[in-house]
Amino acid sequence: MSYRSALSYVLSSTVEPCAEQTGASGRFPRASVAALAEAGLLGLTVSPHLGGGGLGLVEAADVVTQVSRACPATGAVLRSHYAAVACVEAYGTPWLRRRIAEGHHLSTLALTDDGGDDGGPSGVAPPAGSTATRTGDVVALRARKRDVVGAGEADSYVWSSRPDDGSDRPVLWLVPADAPRLFVPARPDGAGPRGSCTSTVCADPVLVPASARLGRKGGRRDDVLGTVLEWLATLPATGPALAERVGAEALT
Template sequence: MSYRSALSYVLSSTIEPSAEQTGAHGRFPRASVVALGEAGLLGLTVSAHLGGGGLGLVEAAEVVTEVSRACPATGTVLRSHYAAAALIEAYGTPWVRRKIAAGHHLSTLALTDVRDGQGPGGTASPTVSTATHTGDVVALRARKRNVVAAGEADSYIWSSRPADDSDRPALWLVPADAPGLFVPARPNGAGPRGSGTSTVCADPVLVPASAGLGREGGRRTDALGTVLEWLATLPAVVSATVDPVGTEALA
């Protein structure tokens, strides 16, 4: 079955019938996410030799467009997942990539820091996200805002200040069940109702140093550029209060 046929089936059987209830009650579209996974659409961009669809950004943008038309919440979740999956595909382990390919792993982005207070002259305070190495363990401390699928995803692409002498932000793959992660009981973000957009807190979250993404030959690459490219191309459902990229804190 082609990805377009699979998408048409999932839209008509699951996403469209539940879209009104998702928006009206603000419930995370879990059934739609499961259906997308079973149809191979969560793993659309994972390499075919790992069981994925082996397709790219153009096809992912098409899927997000069609899903967003039917259900803005599900489209927003899928957009963040595809951007996260692109980074995992480039730098992640085969185990996680296979889980995504099989439709059993939903990832999302946690890139924008909550800033505490205001600096002189009303300017925003400095970014507070940190990563502290102790041997092979890294302690991540931050509050991330407007995280889509907060408390619903299986992993987060998490940004921090550089943990070394690099001038690029560090990116980490943080499992949702990592001790120390906290998500409010009710979503408090500005995304479409039902998208689970909320704050995610780490105080701290401990991850292995190997959870870092974006290194090749011992040198940090522009991994964030991969995420930005996907976010710039994938269509977004944006309100006036939502940062459509979610990366201004990384500038």
């Protein structure tokens, strides 16, 4: 079955029927996300060698566009997931990539710092608030991220911070949602579509292995931020999704 056929079925059978209730109740569109996972659409861009669809940015943008028309909340969740997966696909482990391909893992972006300042006309707080302190093979991440789509619902966060190695380029980390001292306020406080669970995520601090850093292959440091920016520039963006994009650009 082509991705378009799978998408058409999921839209008509689940996403569209659930959209009104999602918007009215403000609850996470769990049934719609589960249906997308079962149809293989969460793993659309993962390598076919690991069970994914093997497709790219153009197809992902098509899926996000159609899903967003039916249910803005589900579209916002899917958009952030695809942008995060682009990093995981390039730099993550085969085990995690296979989990995504099988529909068992939802990821999202945590890029925009809440520094207690609106950061100027863009409304994006300055990136100086996120810190990464390395001790041996353990890194302590401390930050307060705002406008995180799927906060408290995703299985992992692609998390930005100041560099941990004295360089001048911000870095990204893969932070598991069940990491100790990672928490989400009880009530969503972001500006995302109702039901997208757009909220603040806090690390106070969160300890991750140094290997959780994304963007290193064979000792070489790749432009992982460039990967995020490419996807965010192409995937349809409104509201906090646009803030994610501007927030990522502010890190460069």
